[in-house]
Amino acid sequence: MSAPAVWQRQPAVEPAAAGARRVPGPVVMALREFRFWLVNYRRTWKGTIYSSVLNPVLYLGAMGLGLGKLVDQHGQLGRLGGVSYLVFLAPGLLAAAAMETAMGESTYPVLGSVKWLKTYYAAAAAPLRPRDIFHGHLMFTTMRLIMNCAIFLVVMSAFGAVKSAWVLAALPVAVLTGLAFAAPIEAFAITRDKDSSFAALFRFGMIPMFLFSGTFFPVSQLPAWIRPLAYVTPLWHGVALCRSLSLGTADLAGSLVHVGYLLALAAIGIAVGQRTYRRRLYV
Amino acid sequence: MPAPDILVRAHELTKRFGQFTAVDAISFELRQGEAFGFLGPNGAGKSSTMRMIGCVSPPTGGELSILGMDPVADGPAIRSRLGVVPQEDTLDVELTVRENLLIYGRYFGLPRAVIADRTDRLLDFVQLTERGNDQVEPLSGGMKRRLTIARSLINDPEILLLDEPTTGLDPQARHVVWDRLFRLKQQGVTLILTTHYMDEAEQLCDRLVVMDGGKIAAEGSPRELIDQYSSAEVLELRFHPSEHDQAAEKLRDVPAERMEVLADRVLLYVPDGDAALAAAGDLGLEPLTSLVRRSTLEDVFLRLTGRRLED
Numbered sequence: 001m002s003a004p005a006v007w008q009r010q011p012a013v014e015p016a017a018a019g020a021r022r023v024p025g026p027v028v029m030a031l032r033e034f035r036f037w038l039v040n041y042r043r044t045w046k047g048t049i050y051s052s053v054l055n056p057v058l059y060l061g062a063m064g065l066g067l068g069k070l071v072d073q074h075g076q077l078g079r080l081g082g083v084s085y086l087v088f089l090a091p092g093l094l095a096a097a098a099m100e101t102a103m104g105e106s107t108y109p110v111l112g113s114v115k116w117l118k119t120y121y122a123a124a125a126a127p128l129r130p131r132d133i134f135h136g137h138l139m140f141t142t143m144r145l146i147m148n149c150a151i152f153l154v155v156m157s158a159f160g161a162v163k164s165a166w167v168l169a170a171l172p173v174a175v176l177t178g179l180a181f182a183a184p185i186e187a188f189a190i191t192r193d194k195d196s197s198f199a200a201l202f203r204f205g206m207i208p209m210f211l212f213s214g215t216f217f218p219v220s221q222l223p224a225w226i227r228p229l230a231y232v233t234p235l236w237h238g239v240a241l242c243r244s245l246s247l248g249t250a251d252l253a254g255s256l257v258h259v260g261y262l263l264a265l266a267a268i269g270i271a272v273g274q275r276t277y278r279r280r281l282y283v
Numbered sequence: 284m285p286a287p288d289i290l291v292r293a294h295e296l297t298k299r300f301g302q303f304t305a306v307d308a309i310s311f312e313l314r315q316g317e318a319f320g321f322l323g324p325n326g327a328g329k330s331s332t333m334r335m336i337g338c339v340s341p342p343t344g345g346e347l348s349i350l351g352m353d354p355v356a357d358g359p360a361i362r363s364r365l366g367v368v369p370q371e372d373t374l375d376v377e378l379t380v381r382e383n384l385l386i387y388g389r390y391f392g393l394p395r396a397v398i399a400d401r402t403d404r405l406l407d408f409v410q411l412t413e414r415g416n417d418q419v420e421p422l423s424g425g426m427k428r429r430l431t432i433a434r435s436l437i438n439d440p441e442i443l444l445l446d447e448p449t450t451g452l453d454p455q456a457r458h459v460v461w462d463r464l465f466r467l468k469q470q471g472v473t474l475i476l477t478t479h480y481m482d483e484a485e486q487l488c489d490r491l492v493v494m495d496g497g498k499i500a501a502e503g504s505p506r507e508l509i510d511q512y513s514s515a516e517v518l519e520l521r522f523h524p525s526e527h528d529q530a531a532e533k534l535r536d537v538p539a540e541r542m543e544v545l546a547d548r549v550l551l552y553v554p555d556g557d558a559a560l561a562a563a564g565d566l567g568l569e570p571l572t573s574l575v576r577r578s579t580l581e582d583v584f585l586r587l588t589g590r591r592l593e594d
Contacts, residue, residue: 021352023359024392036386043377122373124339126390126438127359282339283300 026135029128033136034143036123041140052148055097056155063216064089064159079218081247083163090161091170091246092215094152095238098178101148103206105141106182107198110189113137120281130277134190138183138270145178146171156246164248173245173259177238180262183269190273190280209235214243237261288315290350290442290473291336297344298331305331307497308345313442313475318468320488321477322580324590328497329477330370333446336475338362350441363391366440370447372427376420380411380430383419384437391438398437405433409463425456432463443467445476449483461486481580493580493587500587505580512586513578514540514552518559520570521548530568537562543585552582 023029041048068085080088113120123133149171156162185201192198212222213235219227230236241258244250291313298306306328313319321329334340335347338358347354349361374383381402388398406412409429414422419430428448435443448464449457464487468474478484484491485505493500493508501508518539522530531544534551537559543550553559556575563570585591 021357021360023363028392029359032390032392035389039382039386040375040378117375117377118371118373119375121339121369122375122387122434123390125337125362125365125367125369125373126387127363127392128390129359282341283334 037140187273320491323494366435
């Protein structure tokens, strides 16, 4: 049996057509990397759905219903904005879940792609540019954020933890909160050779934010001197906005400040990531 | 304007990493349809050169033109017409063989039907058809290499870049890869490969440059290089370690074009190996083993750099 011809195209120095130098637009290029992540995700999506459902069920059950009953009985409902603890807590956890999803998707998967599996280098040897690879990965992170936050909202409604139809607007806000983490962290993760800094990021970044950015109790409960620290965390902005939408108490000016802050962080992350990806992949 | 059949042209191409000069002002041309090799030891600058041609490493100095385009300005357009087999596998080992070809084909924006059609052909070519739906992780090193070669052909490239295609493979797997690359060559593929295996260079390259310390030490076909830098035959003599130095000294009396004293052997570069062996016997030398062989690129490299290729 003769080998099949696997070589067909004859090379040419002269660009074959006038548009030989033209390449597809940045969105098309990023979508190619996004589709790589989709193919990859086909193997693991089921497991991720289980945990996306289980996570809010456990937290809302234990903290919202269990702990919440105690909190509500000792009633200082005024401090929680006149709602039950479950209703107070749920939108905070939504924003926190977005942060958690973002950090999961933007740390080890990035390092793995550049260090362990080296799949980023495969994409870089193909027509994709470093920024396309970055954008495509960020698109996939965004998709995972939309999925997880949407599931969270469904569970939240099932728990009766929703007060206003405005809660639907909390979905894009939670996704944006996630991106305010994902973009800068991916920009950072691509510069790493070891995963040790990720553990520090989780321990000294994510967990303190999770606990002290207004997720479980109003930041007003903190000593006055430490509150500004909470206000500069992206999670606080996400929590505050998600909560005000869920409770139907959002005002335009405050919302714009929160959105602007989160957008700025995401934009800075994207700008920096374009550089750090290039520096790492084009040596 | 470059001559139309020159696909890659480098002029004083240089790559520096901080103070270290990896590629030091090298010039070469790749012609259509030829198999062009960079032969040299580790650290000679071969991979850095390959990465510059692959448009993933901006040159520090000099000129480089690929398919008539500038690698920095037109990287994506050039890369869409290249096939790349990197030194280290960059397969997604968690996916199947076919999925790897699918995602790679998509990087080039190829329609699914085209990818499917080429996947069948390419898996047949690299003898992996039966493993198409298997995960990549458990495949042997040789199979992964062959898959990487198949993957590099998914976009029907005009130039194939192979960076140390068989490094790390056992001899049998290496021969299977060589066989496939040789078939590609027979089909008229234009390819550039780097290697530190002289047999690989001899088998696959029409023309090659010997690189050492970031510079090109010599250029030509394997035959030309051997003719120019070595003798027709080589006599290899091995002595008892206690007699090695003395014997080497005595051998200077045997007429030879050149002599190399290695740690464990003495090499005599001569027109007629058997005659030289007889002459050594006449001097009263009794080597433990002797071997008369033809010159190889290894000898060329030794002559040019004073060192061996594989250490």
